[in-house]
Amino acid sequence: MSFRKEPPFVHGTTPKTAVVLVNLGTPDAPTSSAVRRYLKEFLSDTRVVEIPRAIWWLILHLIILPFRSGKSAQKYAAIWTNEGSPLKVHTEKQATLLRGYLGHRGHKVQVVYAMRYGNPSVSSVLDQLKTDGCDRVLIVPAYPQYSATTTASIFDAVFSHFAAVRNVPELRLIKHYHDHRAYIEALKESVLAHWSMNGMPDKLVMSFHGVPKRTLLLGDPYHCECYKTARLLAHALDLSQEQYMVTFQSRFGKAEWLQPYTAPTLEKLAKQGVARVDVMCPGFTSDCLETLEEIGMEAKADFLKAGGKEFYLIPCLNESVDWIKGLSTVVEEQLIGWPTLLSPSDVAEQKLQEKVQKEEAMRVGATV
Numbered sequence: 001m002s003f004r005k006e007p008p009f010v011h012g013t014t015p016k017t018a019v020v021l022v023n024l025g026t027p028d029a030p031t032s033s034a035v036r037r038y039l040k041e042f043l044s045d046t047r048v049v050e051i052p053r054a055i056w057w058l059i060l061h062l063i064i065l066p067f068r069s070g071k072s073a074q075k076y077a078a079i080w081t082n083e084g085s086p087l088k089v090h091t092e093k094q095a096t097l098l099r100g101y102l103g104h105r106g107h108k109v110q111v112v113y114a115m116r117y118g119n120p121s122v123s124s125v126l127d128q129l130k131t132d133g134c135d136r137v138l139i140v141p142a143y144p145q146y147s148a149t150t151t152a153s154i155f156d157a158v159f160s161h162f163a164a165v166r167n168v169p170e171l172r173l174i175k176h177y178h179d180h181r182a183y184i185e186a187l188k189e190s191v192l193a194h195w196s197m198n199g200m201p202d203k204l205v206m207s208f209h210g211v212p213k214r215t216l217l218l219g220d221p222y223h224c225e226c227y228k229t230a231r232l233l234a235h236a237l238d239l240s241q242e243q244y245m246v247t248f249q250s251r252f253g254k255a256e257w258l259q260p261y262t263a264p265t266l267e268k269l270a271k272q273g274v275a276r277v278d279v280m281c282p283g284f285t286s287d288c289l290e291t292l293e294e295i296g297m298e299a300k301a302d303f304l305k306a307g308g309k310e311f312y313l314i315p316c317l318n319e320s321v322d323w324i325k326g327l328s329t330v331v332e333e334q335l336i337g338w339p340t341l342l343s344p345s346d347v348a349e350q351k352l353q354e355k356v357q358k359e360e361a362m363r364v365g366a367t368v
């Protein structure tokens with residue numbers, strides 16, 4: 001086993017704390033080759049696809065990558081912005097605003113973002129934090145609902161990075177915040193803001209990313225966490241059972257996924273005479289391909305074609321003030337016990353201690 005190169009240990013340095021917001025990742029460009037690279041990394045993850053490796057390798061390399069990359073690239077091109085992929089743009093802005101907000105609340109923390117697949121990779125970000133002298137790291141997945149396919153995969157990437165590190169930092173990982181009051185409150189405010197501008201729909205559809213049904217039967221709590229989020233949000237909005245429903249989108253492959261599926265459900269609603277639906281995607285904290293293209297373009301067109309009259313996609317939490325505040329509440333609760341809240345006199349005292357310790361180390365010629 002060879003370890004990553006360790007920066008020299010320096011006596012008397014005050015350990016820094018870092019918060020890492022980790023999202024799924026996205027291609028570097030809306031091109032077939034960039035999407036292929038991204039899909040190869042994503043779909044080679046054994047947390048994401050549980051089919052026996054040899055069989056999956058053949059399917060992935062002979063069917064999925066050659067045929068899906070070009071089609072997906074066209075979809076990415078339809079949502080790409082001047083700043084880049086929406087998922088990355090929002091995640092980066094969230095990290096910047098979270099840094100500002102936590103700093104404003106007196107926390108001395110470094111806040112950065114990483115991507116599970118693509119760039120900046122979890123490993124490169126953790127390497128940089130080591131160089132910056134961070135000895136406490138809080139990992140914050142961008143997914144409110146835990147799933148082995150997403151959250152646990154981020155944890156894998158973190159553990160596999162540290163498996164090759166000699167001096168491992170103190171580490172905390174947030175598993176989920178699907179029922180956190182700050183998250184539900186931010187969702188509620190986003191819906192109310194939308195309704196105050198556009199009025200209320202006949203039906204609010206809460207569409208979550210799907211996963212294979214098999215994972216639920218094997219013990220993945222994702223399905224239950226999605227429903228809990230939906231129940232809490234409906235309660236916060238004072239909605240009756242008839243006013244909202246939960247669906248699952250983005251089915252991939254031939255196996256059965258969590259039901260009801262979003263697209264056919266929307267078509268059925270239109271055919272039943274539901275004139276207006278508002279669709280929100282509470283499991284995505286940033287708008288991305290799955291919300292902007294799959295729901296905002298494809299599902300919308302299908303709903304209107306099936307006889308629906310009005311369709312609104314409620315934006316994800318993105319960098320709304322309520323969400324940045326909510327996220328910082330989730331983060332602050334996990335920072336408890338770590339000395340991040342420093343008064344100016346604490347900082348002065350810390351600097352003095354560092355100086356004394358460094359001088360002492362130099363005096364005795366300490367290198368270890």
Ligand SMILES: C=CC1=C(C)c2cc3[nH]c(cc4nc(cc5[nH]c(cc1n2)c(C)c5CCC(=O)O)C(CCC(=O)O)=C4C)c(C)c3C=C
Nearest residue numbers: 024025026048072087147149150209211252283288289290
């Ligand atoms: C929100 C949580 C997500 C879960 C759970 C999830 C599971 C999951 N996804 C795939 C396959 C694909 N997902 C793709 C895009 C995508 N997925 C999520 C989130 C979850 N996925 C996001 C945020 C995105 C958008 C990324 C972006 O760049 O905007 C894609 C790529 C696009 C495409 O070609 O369709 C695939 C493929 C599986 C198989 C899975 C669980 C088993």
Ligand SMILES: [Fe+2]
Nearest residue numbers: 024209250290
């Ligand atoms: Fe996905």
Ligand SMILES: [Fe+2]
Nearest residue numbers: 223224225227
């Ligand atoms: Fe359940």
